[in-house]
Every structure is written in C-alpha cells, then in structure tokens.
Amino acid sequence: MSRDDPGVTAVPLPLSRRRFAARTRPHRLPSRLSGHAAVTRVLVTAVLVGAFAAQAAAALLPLAPLLLAATAVSLAVEAVLHRRQPGLLSLFAKAHADVTVRHVVRDLLLVVGLLRLGEEDGEPGLAPLVAGLLAFYALHSAIQAVSVLVHRTRTLPVVTRNIDASALRLSPAPAGLLRRPGHRLLVFGLPATAGLAVASVTDETRWAAAGVALSLLLSLTGLVVLALRLLPGRRPAGEQEVLEWFDAWLADYRPTVGLYFSGGASSAYQANMWLEPLAKLGGRPVIILRERFMVSRIAPTDVPIVCLPKVATLMRLEHSTLEVLIHPSNSGKTSQVLRIPTIKHAFVNHGESDKLSSCNPYAKAYDEVWVAGPAARERYALAEVGVEDKDVVEIGRPQLDAVRPYAGPPTGAYTTVLYAPTWEGWDGNPGNTSVIEAGENLVRALLADPGVRLLYKPHPLTGSVDPRAGAADRRIRELVQEANRERSGPRPAPSAELARLTAELDRLTEAGFRESADQVERMLVQSAPEPGRAQAVARATAAWEEAYWASLPEGEHQIVTDARPALYACFDISDLLISDVSSVVSDFLASGKPYAVANTSGLSEEEFRTTFPTVVAATVLTPDAAGVPALLESVRHPEKDALAEARAELKLRLLGPAEPSSQERFGAAVDALCAAAEEHRARMTRRLAAVPSPRREASTALTPPQPSRPV
Template sequence: MPVGPPPRRGLNVLAASGVLLVLFTAQFLGALLPNAPLLCAAGAGGLGFELALRRWRPGTLSPLNRLRFDETVRQLLRDLLSVVGVGHLADLGGAAGLLLVGGLLACYAAHFLCRAVGVLVRRQRTLPVLTRNVDADELRLSPAPPRLLTSPIRRVPLLSAPATVGLLVTAATGGPAWGLLGVGVSLALFCGAAGRLATWLLPAKRPPAQEAVLEWFRRWLAEYRPEVGLYFSGGSGTAYQANMWLSTMAALDRRALVVLRERPMLQQIAATDLPVVCLPRVANLMLLEHSSLKVLIHPANAPRTSQVLRIPTIKHAFVNHGESDKLSSCNPYAKVYDEVWVAGPAARRRYALADVGVDDRDVVEVGRPQLAPIRPAAGPPPARGPVTVLYAPTWEGWTDDPGNTSVILAGEQVVRALLADPRVRLLYKPHPMTGTVNREAAAADARIRALIAASAPPPAAAAAESGGAAEDGAPAAAAVADAMAGPIEPAEPASVSDTAEADAAEDGPPADSTSRPVAAGDGGMVRVGADDLERMGAQGAPAAGRAAGVAAAAETWAAAFWASQPARGHLVLTGPRPDIYSCFNQADVLIADVSSVVADHLASAKPYAVVNTSGLPAADFRAANPTVRAATILAPDAAGLGELLDSVVDPTLDRLATARAELTEYLLGPADPPSIVRFRRAVDELCAAADARRARQGETASPPAERSASPRSAR
C-alpha cells in the first residue's frame, strides 16, 4: 500500500493549500463584487505566496501538481480572475481590451512554445550512455540550460509576475497602460526564454549523435579493459545496497567498474574512484558482451537483472546487500547466478534448508569485507557516562508478516522504556524504506520520532551537559556537521526530491534527486541545476589519491558530527550519514529486528537484543532464527530491557559473550584469512572460470583445421 507524506509535511501541504484557497476565493469575490482593494490584495498575495514558497519551501505544493492543479493552471486562474476584475473596474476601450487579453493569451502561447522547445532539448541531451569518473572531454558536452528556462515550476510564476501586477494596477487605477505594459513585459520575457532555450538546439551546443556516443563508449571499454563489475538496478532509496560494496570493489587487484541501469541512480552512488557507467537500454547493455568484462557481482535482485544474465561471456555472482534469517536471504532467484557468495556457514546452511535450487557447490563463503570499519568493543561504558543504545529496526517488507519489523507492534514501547531509563542515551536509526509499503509503519515511525523530540533537553541544558567539550571545539565541530549533513531530522523530508520529480515530469532536463552541488570528491563541483549530461562532462577521471581523501574527509565529518552532539542527547538519525557502522562504533548495545544489521553488528562483539514480534515463544523464536542465538530476546512490551542494560554496565552479568563469539564465526566466517582475502580469491577463481569458458567457446567456434593444429588436439 503506498504511503503518503510524513504527517508534519502533510500539515504543511494542507496549510499552504488552505492559504491558496482563501486567496483565490478572496480574489474571486473581489472580481465579482467588484472590489478593487480586495482583488488587488488577494491577487498580489497569491502570487507573492507562490514565489515565497518556491524560494524557501520548494516542493510544498507538489501534491497539487499531481492533481494537475500545477503552477500553470494556478497562474491562469489568477490571471483570469484579474481580467474579470479589470473588466468590471476599468473603463477599457475595445482596442485596449483586445490588446490586453490578446497579449495575455500570447504570453501563455509563448510559455507552451518554451515547453515544447524544452522537450526537444531534453530529448537531445538524453544520451544512451552516462558515466562518472570517465574522461568524456572528447564528446564536448555543453552545460545544461538554466533551470528557469527548462522548468515551468520556476518559469511561470516569475515571468508572469509583470502581467499580474500590471492587471492589478489597472484594476485599481482604471488606466489600461499599466496592464498593457505588464503584459508586454511578460510576453517579452516568455519569448526571450523560448529563444534563449532554442539556442541549445544549435550545433554548437548540441551533444554528439547517439551512435557517436556509443562508439566512444566502445573505445573506452577497449582501452580500460574492465575485468570485474558491480551491477546494480534499483529505485529511489536503494542505493545503499550498492554503496556498501564500493570500497570492497575498489580494493580488488583487478580493473573494476560499476554498471547501473537507472539514470537517477548515477548521482546516488557514493563517492568512488571506480568508473561508473549507466546503460538504461538493453540494446546498449549488450555492448558488455564484446568487452573484456569477466565477472559481474550483484548486491541485489531486480527485474532488470535478468537482462544482463543473457550475456554468456560474463560470469555472475550474487553477494546480496546483507544476510539475515529472513526468507529474502535465500530467495529462489539466486539459482540463476553462476555462484552465490555468502558470509559464512550459516548462509550456506540456510540455502540448503530452504531447498530453493541453489547447488551447495555454487555457494562460496567470502565473509563480509565491508565490516572492516567496525571497531571491536573496548569495554563497558564509563561509570558516569550514559549507556548508548542504538535502536535500528528493519522495514516492514513486502508482506504483512508482523514479525518483519518491530516498529509497528513494539517500537513505541521499546522507545518509551529506553527514554524512561536515566542511564540511556538513545540513537534511533530506522531503515530508509520504513513506511514505504505499510502506512501503519510510517505512522508508528512518526510517533517514535515525536517521543524522542519531546524528550530532548532544552538547548541551555544540552549545552551545560556538554561541559568542557563545548569550549574545546564542539561548536566548530557542530558547524562542520551542520554544513555537511544538515539537520539530523530535516524539517521538510523529501521536499527537494519532490521538486525534482515535478521538474522531471515537465519539460526540464533530467534532474537528480538531490539538486545540490556534487561533492568535490565526485570529480569537481557541479552547479545546482546541472543535468546528467553536464555532470558527465564535469566528473572526469579522478585525480590520484582522491579516494583516500574522500575517506579521510568522511572520517573527519563523522568525528565532528559525534563530537557536536550532547553527551546524553537522544538522536533520530536518518539519511546516509552517519552510516550504520559509525553508529555501531558509538553504541554500547544494539536493539534490532531479525535483519542483516544483527549479523553485521556481531563484528563489534558488543551485546545486542532482538525484538520478538513474531508471536512465537522465545525458545521457538531463537531456534527459528540463528542470528538471535546470542541475543537477549525482548518482548513487544520491552520486557527484558533492564536485564540487557545491566549486562552492558556490568560485563560480569553478560552471560552471552561466549555465544556471541561462536555465532560471529558461524555467521561471518573465520577471522583468518581476512574476509577481503577470501573475497579476492573468489573473484580470481570466477574470472578464471570465465576465461576457461571463453577459451572453450573459441575452440568450438574455430574451423576444424585450426582446431586440429591446436596444442590440446596435438596431445
């Protein structure tokens, strides 16, 4: 079931819609009575309100756009009411009235002409291949047009302002000159915008033809000669599934790249030195068949995965984006891959018990190399310090199984119990897809956030609580954190992405979901409003040592972020930063659901608890889910929480330490050899298998005489 906007944002949308309704009603009454002050005040107020929202609260009125009551329709209604009011209030002659109405209609004709030109520009600037970290200077890609020209969301209210103001002044004074002047200025602006946008259709700004771009990409593949690729396809909010494997791919001793299928995903992939290519069409994806690519690694199943599996020259390995006891961790679709790479013996056994068609000989244990940033426990928290509890529930999944997530049935009880304990500092990090399927999960998540917000100490108390840390640079750290990450819980979640969505639905060039400058670590600053083609030209080959610089900057940011927070302040953590591994390092104990978060957290050797909302008795729940064998089981009413916290404060009460160590090896594999070594070995062996297959196919395709002369035939 699709879920609506978060409650707070929903209230903002309703409030803004209510203001517009009142202003339109007032303008209608002013035109009908007629009443010049009422007409002018309401008309000017409506236009000013729209422009203010566009400047300071973008995306607030996006739901109205989905109802086809977009900026163009609202402006047309505003101008229609102004014309009606002018007809009642001003003494216009026949010629003046015709010029006024005709000029206003010409403004809208020029606006729609601009939209048509924008569609042509967008289609022309949609390349068959998009790249990051690849030198595309040869293509001579031009900058994108200004967003004012390509987006009617921005263009209509601003360029129509002179006409609206002129009509209202005419209604107030009775003289047609002001209306004619305003309409003339708006007409000139709309025509100028259309003409300016049309220059992007000229040869100087036109990108190369589709076949020329494909030929350039073929040459790049032949020159780079990739051997291993990370293949990913997914929708908004799923990029984390690929991002967690980027550092592992970069650590390989082979030429690697990232292959994507969706254009917006190109900018959602995290900073990396690896070449990133996006091939939306299947026909262009098949170019990989004739490349040197030997192995593709898949962190997720997706509808478009089946398309790349058609390439016979490439071997495919499924690594998943996390392992848990959920049925999704042994999906029958996994049998389509050449090999299934898992962390440890637990996953191998999981596939065997599931009997989904995955041959045990195709299961390879490689560990979890991306867990290297997780620091092992350094002992109990300081005697006077808080116990930092990380509550990281999973999402509701695609089914209605109440055991998927604890947010709905137990989240509020767990959070209330944690907030009531004076020893606890709570970090709440919900799954990024929470509430995308089930409205109840979204509502429960909102209530949990409200509970945490209500428990926050006043700013003065928080500052006093930080003690001397504030004098030692915490304000500066806070400034760094705010500049890089923004508020911990944004005041308007998803407002910018809604704007981009509305833009993309109109005539502007494809917009990314962030609409912000790309970090210098991604290949140089890219201006706000740049389209995919401009980014492709700006994000060329990375400078030497850039990846190390980006990693160091990320560590500096994380340190600054945590240092800027009150020592006992509860936090709601959303978005990609700080990541879950950074949260592991800050926390003393984890509370989670049956998910891959539990398995990853075991690398820290710290205590953890799993919330049982399945309805099973604790013993059956533990037997059914190997990942909870070393966990404290929490009931939906949070029973057992006190015992868990006591074991954190006093390690002598921790009776599960030995079980955690044993379970860690069962789930993640042995510590020696390191996981990255096992992963590289698996890559090498699968590459060798791909080479052997190509050799066999070459022998089969060669003429009989040539085969008889081969060394193998001679033997």
C-alpha cells in the same frame, strides 16, 4: 548494511550534509499523509480557491482594491506551491487545473475587471492587450516545445562519472527557468499580470500594455536562447557518436570486473556498501548502472561509473573484456544483463539475515552465490530454492573488516545502547519490527536506567506501510527528547574542530553542481575526479565521526537519522545492540559485543531461537521489556554474560573465519570466477574455430576479444 538496515551508506554522496541526507536516505512511501501535511494542503488549497473566488467577484462587481489584493494573494500562493508543495501541484494537474490554466484564468479575470471598470462599451484599447496575452501564451508553448527538443539532444545513451568524456562536446545545461514550464510561466508572466492588476486600480491601460510587452520580450528572449542550443555546434554528440565513443573507451580501459546495480531512489546504499571492496580489488573495475538518477547517488569513488539505460546499449558489454559482474541486489533489469554469455555473474547480496529475502529463488539465475559464512550456505540448502551447494562461495563480509572488535565492558559513566529496529515490511508479519509492540517499552526501560545513554536509530522506512509504526516511532522520539530535558547537563560550546571537519567533508563530497544542472553538465563536472578522492573522503569521514561523538554532552541520548554518523560508526561506540531479526544483527556480530533481539513474533523463546539462527547468541526480550535490567547487568559485568562463547561461535558461522580477511577471500573469489570466464571464452573460441567456414565467418563478429586480465 542492507535492505534491513536502519542506516544508509557509510560514505556521503557528493552533496552537502543536509542535502545529502535528504537525497540519499530511503524516502517514506506516501501511503498516508501525516496530519500536519494534510492540514497544510487543505489550507493552501482553500486559500488559493478563495483568492480566485475573490478575484472573480471583484472583477464582476467591480471592486479594484479587492481585485488587486486577490491577485496578489493568488500569486503568493503560487510561489508557495512551487517551493513547498510539489505534491499538491501534481494533484492540481490531475484535476486539469495546472499552472497554465491557473495563470490564464488569473489574467482573464484581470481583463474582465478592466472591462467592468470602464471599458464595457468595447473600446478597442483592450484589444491589443488581449492580442498580446495570446501571443505570450503562444510563445510559452513554443518555448516548451523547443525545451523538449533541447532535452532530447542532451539525453545521451550513455551517462558516465569518473571518465573523461570531453570528446562528446559536453556543455552546461540551459538555465533551469527555461526548462521548467511552471516556474517559467510564473516569472515571464509576472510583468503582464502585475501590469493588468495595476491598470485595474489606476484605470490606465498603459501599465497593462507595458507589462504585457515586457512578458513578450522575456519570452522571446528565452525562445531565442533555447533555439540557439539546437545549432549543430551547440549540441552534444549524437547517439551513434556516443556509442562509438563508448566502444572505444571499453577497448582502451579493458575492464575485467564490475558491479552491476539497478534499483529505486532509496536503494543506492545497497551498491555503495560494495564500492570500497570493489576498489580494493585493483585491476580495472567498473560500475554498471541502469537508471540515470542513480549516477549521482553513488558515493564518492575513483572507480569509473557507466549508466546504460537501454538494453541494446547494455548488450555492447558482450564484446568487451568484462569477465565478472557482482550483483548486490535483484531487480527486474537484472535478467537483461544475465543474458550476456561472455560474463560470469555472482550474487553478493546487500546483507544477510534469517528472512526469506536472504535466500531468494532468483539467486539460482547467477553463476555463483557469494555469502558471508557457513550459516548462509546452510540457509540456501534448507530453503531448497534451486541454488546448488557447489555454486555457493563463502567470502565473509568485506565491509565489516573495519568494525572495531569488543574491548571489554563499558569503562565510563554511561553504557551506550544502540536501539536499531527494522521496519514493518510488506507482508504484515508482526515479528518484522519491534517498534509497534515493544518499542516504547524498551525505550522506557532503557531510559529508566540512569547509567544508560541511548542511541535510537530507526529504519528510514518505519511507518511507510503501517501507520501504527510511524506513530510509535514519533512517541519514542518524544520519550528520548523528554529524557534529555530531564537529564539537563551542561552543553559544551560548539566544537570549532567539528565545524572545520564538516566543512572539509562537505568540500570533498560536494560536486559543485548548479541546482539546474542536468546529466550532461554533471558528466562534464565529474569527468576528471581528483585522484584519491575516495580515500580522502574516507579519512575525513573517520575524523568527522570521532569529532562528532566527542562534541556531544556526556550521557545525552541521541536520535540518529541523518546520513552522518553512519550505522557502523554507531556500532563502534555502542556497548550493546537491541534490534530485530535483520542483517543489522549479523553485521553487529562482527564486533563480538552483546546484543539482544525483541521477540514480537508470537513464538515462544525456544521456537524463536530455532526459527531464526541469528538469535542463538542473543538475549531475547519480550514485548514488555522485562529483561532489560538483567541484560544491562550482564553487559556491565562480563562474568555474568553467559552468551559470550555462543556469540564467538555464531560469528564464525555467520561471517566465516577472521583469517584470511574477508577482503582477501572476496578477491580470491573474483579471481577464480574471472578464470572460469576466461576458460569459457577459450572453449567458445575453439568451438567456433571448428565450425565450417561460412558459419564461422558469420559468427566471428559475435565473438568477444580474449581479455588480458591484470594481476
């Protein structure tokens, strides 16, 4: 799969199914809030402002019942904000109305209410309460300061997975409550607020005193617990100790080939698609990441994972045995690792299509560019972006080796059609996605055929740039749901086998983290993975997918948006793909099945086919979807399929020959580039040996050891 794909990684991350889907699929960009979300925010804000206004009025009048009720409503809205509206919390903070300010205002209004309810003469009875509240807020600030110090001691220069890091004195993280100032203030301050509220009704300040005292005790306890974390024996290893440990691990493990990846939260699938091909290489592979959050987003694998956030730490790879790094994507941080002269770099991309992103000029920065087949080689030559033909290596697409080949026309009662449009992209090109201009027409035409079962798998970023795409996507989903209501067949009982496989897959992919676990605790939990876990996850995923499709009512249309089932699983059970110009088309060609591409570019069909070579073997559909009935007829009756031979030829051009397999060609390319890296190191060693002695001695420290690459 690629940046254009409507799906995410084929192997689940170490989270439960629902949490995994929420955490790993590319998030919609907040270009514009949906109507429902905007109304909810306005409503929550209005209730909170109204509660504060009522509390102020009740404190000044004074009205004890109203003061109590307004305080209770205000606290309830705070709970909703922290659990359901984190975005609104950030807006309040930008307006200098963060949780601390709100909490102080709430408590001060209660004190004012107490004064107005009988203490106007300034009796000293409230002075201890005010002093106690001030002490509580001072302790809150102290806890936050100590929390920051503890966080710094637990922010290691190297983050790992699948590596025994017990020598670094790793330990579980402090309770999340102590690290989250908003939650901590609400919980620790609740007794004081509640005591003041009760005192305003009962006119007995002892309730307020008891509440303030309990809040002080909780805060003091929290401060002590956090402060103990700063003791030398309770801290993880320091920065220098961690770096020395990392150097020792590199010397002991002696990696030869690695995958380098840097990207945003939504891009992990680009690295995940290369995990299995990397693991099958044998030897001692490693995964190099740059963002700390990405460590937990990489799918289950037995390959060691190392995150090196700082450039200075990354440069330590120069003195390792690492010979080759493969790059599934370009990023701003890619240029940093390209500076290491002892490592050869190959760009493998995360998918190929006819879009300009598949022949980016940045590719000329790599030693080699590895592509699927001759079409990509030609694409680079025609693009004239500085990539020389001698540096282009055809390796196929190892991820597609497992895609099931075409086995003939549909034999059951239904023809399964996968409609997988891409998103609208950044450039505003109307031809990027068919959702806006053609999506509803295509879906209506497909649903009008009683023999069609539709799988609708939109790109997760649909609607993130153009609201029209998001609106069209919602209307398409409504059409599919309405069609299912009309096609009311008996729904089978929940599958016990599917439930068992789901539980098994969740067990294999669930890392067992506490919700409050930080990076150090995750390193501790994931330091020694169960041997063969990645293979077990792959087997469980395959069994789950088979059970999932079998559990669905025959002919029921599906809207596929979760991480399971994956895109390639949808390929396997589909008889036909309808998509846009994207890498989804290139990947689907591995199956040899019929496919169609919607033309919303404004070009004529001839110009469309000429501009986008992946469309050569496709049925081109116009925005009105007039060609859908004939397309379905050709799928059901192969003798009417005039594009079968063209698909076979295009598959060869796009993906290369079937033999040797893509995995074998990938391995051969790795071996060849490793050999080139070894030769380069040998030449540098000989050149340094010829340098006069003083200069040679000064340069020796920069020369990496000659690696011993396993076969």
